[in-house]
Amino acid sequence: MRNRLVAILVIMAALTVAGLAFPLGASSATGRTQELWFSRYVDAEWFGDLAAEAITSGNTESLVLAMRRYHDLYGDAVMVVDSAGREMANLGVPSDDPAVIAMLTEARRNRHARQPPHRLRPGDPETMLIAVPVGRGVRIEGAVLIEASTGEAIEDIEDGLAVITILSWTALAVFAIAAVLLSRWILGPMMRLSSSVRYLTASLPRPAATVTAGAMQRHYSGPPEVRMLAQSFDSMASAVTESVDAQRQLVADTAHAIRNPLAALAIRLESLERFIPEEGAAAYRRTSYQVDRLSSVLDGLLRLAVAETPTGFAAAHPDGDWPSECSVRHVVTDRVDEWQPAFDAAEMTLGVHFSSVPDDLMVAIPGQVLDQILDVALSNSSRYAGAGAATRVTIETVEKHVRISVADNGVGVSPAELDQLVNRFFRGASASAGGTGLGLSIAVALATQHGGDLSVESEEPRGLRVVVRVPAWTTQDKR
Template sequence: MRNRLVAILVIMAALTVAGLAFPLGASSATGRTQELWFSRYVDAEWFGDLAAEAMTTGNIESLVLAMRRYHDLYGDAVMVVDAAGREVANTGVPSDDPTVIAMLTEARRNRHARQPPHRLRPWDPETMLIALPVGRGVRIEGAVLIEASTDEAIEDIEDGLALITVLSWTALAVFAVAAVLLSRWILGPLMRLSSSVRRLTASLPKPAASVPPGAMRRHYSGPPEVRMLAQSFDSMALAVTESVDAQRQLVADTAHAIRNPLAALAIRLESLERFIPEEGAAAYRRTSYQVDRLSSVLDGLLRLAVAETPTGFAAAHPDGDWPSECLVGPVVADRVDEWQPAFDAAEMMLHAGPSPVPDDLMAAIPGQVLDQILDIALSNSSRYAGAGAETRVTVETVQRCVRIAVADDGVGVPPAELDQLVNRFFRGESASAGGTGLGLSIAAALATQHGGELSVESVQPRGLRIVVSVPVWIPDEKR
């Protein structure tokens, strides 16, 4: 690709240089040709005045002397004829040349010399003929012709063309070097990225046999290197997606595999309770608590695996026909009513509001998923806010998003722990009442899966706020 880019840049530079060099060379040749023609035209007019005076007085010595001096100085021959075409004076012009005869005839007919039809070229004749009538007005007494040498003019033109050629090739070489440097600067990171992606793709597991051959394979256009890079990215994305799915499936399978033995262990512990002596009762209770806690962790891992799977909710409810949107007001009111006894038992207050939720406010998230998220947020508040705390659930719309906040004025968490609360298995300093550390991770995964996000914020002067933002649902006919 680098060679092709350099070739394209060099070709464009060559066309640009040629587009400047050719007009410049033509202009230089044209200017030098006109300079020669005009200078000899003026000289022909001067000789015409001398010839008219000589023909009037009959003394041509001064005319001949001027013609010889001119020939010695410039090397150009001059010829003068009278009105009948007879030669009056000549310093070397071939009088029998048909072109000379024709131009003198035209001049004697009072037709002035015309500029050459084209600029001088290196292969043009070595002379240029310029003929003018001798006389004033309509009275023509003869004609004068200058055979001007074009050697010096052609040499100047060749020198100019050579200089333009050298400058053109120099500019083209500079452009070529600049094209190489520019291509390296532009394509260097791309080539390194392509090489790194190829090495990474080669180290990843190959796609499963069940993956269709055309999965994530698009038809790309462009240079082969770019197409290869795009295909490598597709392969890498497919391999990473399969790896992530395999990890999630491993978590789910492991949790399922452990749950049954764990349940059997819990039943055996329960059956042994009546045989435990008094001195071993404390150890028995701690063991039972750890078994229950391990069961909670496994349940949380299963829910997290489902939440982080793109189609996790549908896969977990294969028989359900769940809508992709819900009315926010009824869901919030139902969760507040459901959790009211738990907050009363914890000696806490739970309120919804203060602003009422519009009856037609709909969020682009299934109602069952929003239930799970609010259950996790309200469970955290009831467990960790502390007795006497007040929890309030509020709903507002901000830039086509529904923001549902569960805020309390409880003990809160240290600022350093805020960003870690959504991490798996993280439990803050105040989390002394059990818990697995997976709840907020599950809620965040569910919110992200449906185009939203979950954040944890501090409340001043104290307390904690869990905010879930999901897009407002807009019917297709209004989009």
């Protein structure tokens, strides 16, 4: 691919250089040709004035002397004839040349010399004929013809073309080097990416036949290396997707498989409670607590597996034909009312504040999903903030998002633990017994799945704040 790209760039550079060199060479040759013709035309006009004086006076000595000096200086031949075509003076012009005769005849008919029809080129004749009439107005007394040498002009044109050719090849070489460097700069990362993708694809489990067939149905255009990279990326994406789905399915299947034996174990423990002697009651209660905690962990894993699946929520609730938007005021008010008894029991206060939020403000997230996210934040606040703390739910709009914060002035967490609160199974040092460490991980997965995010921050002067940011519902979302 690199060779093809270099070839394309070099061809484009060659066409560009040729497009500049040829007009420049032609312009240079045209200019030198016109310079030679115009200078000899002016000289012929000067000789015409001298010839007119010689014809009037009948003395040609001054004219012949000027012609000799001119011939010695420029090497050009000059010829003067009268109105009848008889030679008055001739210094080197072949008078029997048909071209000379034709041009003198044209000049004696009062037709001035015209510029040559084409520019001088290497290999053209070594002379150029220029003839002008002698006399003024319609009174023509003769004609002057200069046989100008084109050798020096052609040499100048050849030198100019040589310079243009050297500069063109130099520019083309520079362009070629730049094309090689540019191709390496552009294609280097892509080639490394292609190698990495092929290596990673080879190390992953092969996707199922249906997934592979779906990926291979795509047809790409472009260079073979780009098509190969695209196909390798498709294969890798299919393998990674299937691997992640298999991992999540494994978590869900494992949790489901363990729940039944765990439920049976809980029933057996409950049935054994009346047979436990007094000295084993403490051990029995600890065992029952661990069984209940394990059940909570399994439930959390199931919810997390559903939340981290792209279509997990709908797949887990196939019969729930829920809208993809909800009224944020309605959901927040409902959750605050639902959790008010829990906060009262924990000797805490719970309030809500709507910061200039309209009543009909909608967010692009299902109401049931927002319920789960707010339940996690309110549950943690009621359980861990501590008695006497106050929790406040605030709603505000920020650009195209709605920001919901659940802040308390409770005990909070240390700065070292703050960033770890959203990690799976992590529980702060001040956390009370009974939690699984999965609540915030589930909330983060749900918020991210619906285009939002969740963060945990410290509240000043003390306490904790959970901030949920979800997209506002717009008319474009309905399309």
